[in-house]
Amino acid sequence: MTNRAKNSNRETWLTDIYLIAFLMMVSGLALGMAATQTHYLLINVTFLAVTICLILFTYFWGIITGLLLNLAFMFAQILIVIYVSQTHADTVAWGLLFWMILPLLLSISFYGMTAHLRKLQADNVKLRQDLIERGAFDESTNLRTTVSFIEDTAVFTETNRRFNLPVTTMIIRIRYFQEMRSMISDSQLSELLQLVSETIKDAMRTNDITYLLDRTNPTWGVLLFTNADGAGIAGKRIKDKFDKALLDSDNLATLEVRLMVGVASWDAEKMKNPYDLMNAGIKETEYDV
Template identity: 25%
Template sequence: MKRYQSSLLSDAAFLLLFVVCFIHIVFTAGDPNHYLMNMILLNVSFLIAVMTYFTSITVGLILNIVFIFGYGTYTIYQTVIVGEPLQSYHYYWLVMTPVLTVIVALLTFANRRLQQEKEQLQAKNASLATLDERTNLKNTRSFQSDATIFMALSNRYQIPLTLLVMTVKHWDELSRMVSEAQITDMVYDISRMSETSIRMNDSLYMLNADHPTWGLMLFTDEDGAKVVIQRLKEKAESFNTVEFSSKYKLDMKLTVGAIQYNAEEITEPLDFIAKARQKMEYDI
């Protein structure tokens, strides 16, 4: 409802701005006897409106007060001292300059509210997202939720549970050799390759999108995890020969670490990741 109100206010202010600008132009062009004065006042009116747009309504109101005081004083001088009679353009600019400022201030206010609501929605979406946008893999938030359940099942039914963490060796150097679009394709291709190396009841996660780190939750012990690691590295070798080298002109090597769940050593999902990362140090 608030977004609708902000959007409606922005649209209304935008249309009013067009209308007032049209009226300004018609009024200025329709009085050839005071064309120069009207042009000067038109520019002053737009200048105040622009300054209001980039600052605030408070600044706009202060500038309008200064304008009304200055132009009012000039009008009184022309009327009393010079003897020039009051004419329509005197009243017009005293009224329409503040009107234009208020419309611009409303437009600015509505646009800023829309921007704030957009940022809030983006932040909320980021906090609730459970999938990595580049690969559609489950992210760390989803991993924490799933791992909590899997760890509880492992404890209750004595099912072996192993987390395998995988990165690409020298990723920072490799990523500098290709374009941003190719980096996204590389991450996607490696993710698809990893998915084909695990069983249907195992889970694959993107634990770190900035420095691509994959997590594989396996319902097996460390011996079974070694088989998966071997399978991954063999696929990586064949992947280099068949597709990776020809597509990206690079060779890919994996760094993998695996740790079996132990309730005494691992109390929460992030501990699981940390200990699996430690195992990666031994994969040279």
């Protein structure tokens, strides 16, 4: 397990522990309020409002500020308890003792839970940025890129060698894209890329992986454990789904957009590396008329 995975696992456990502790403190507070007599209702409600404020101050201003405010609240409670003890029975002071410690514990547990949760979120953002920086994922479509395609193709071809499973790539391009580009806006282009990407993903099986290989001349790729005929059927399904989705799009319905699909199967005798498979699929799109 990598250090990042270990840290993420640790932060998850700490978040859960603080959450459980916070819920236990809330339960203890509820029991304490229920156990005190009815004529202490005003004090309980007042202290509850102060406790909520202390939790919020701790969350927004930090743990040090929260601790100082909780200590000030404890001191104020001591003065209140002394006053109440002088005007009521001695049992009054004992009935309010739970307010001395629970607000502090609630503030600490809530702050701990949210602090570790923020660390988890920051780790997730950093991980996503790292993946994007390394070229593994396209940021706008959330599809894998050429880097991933090459790496995954190596795995697929090794599976082909060991188990004799057919490996095929399907390459999808937009017909006459270069001529079309000057006639569409950037927002339409972004929506078009998203529409094609979503159509391909929806049309494929869950174990078929979709990639965005090129944004300049939009090119998508799919790796499949099937033969050329099976990939051809999937390609026709993608075209049909895209034609329907295009008509349903208010911003793109007026455009004449057609997809080209090229299918190439892995041939260990003729192909030496993943680029050969990808280029063969790209070459096949030229014959899709």
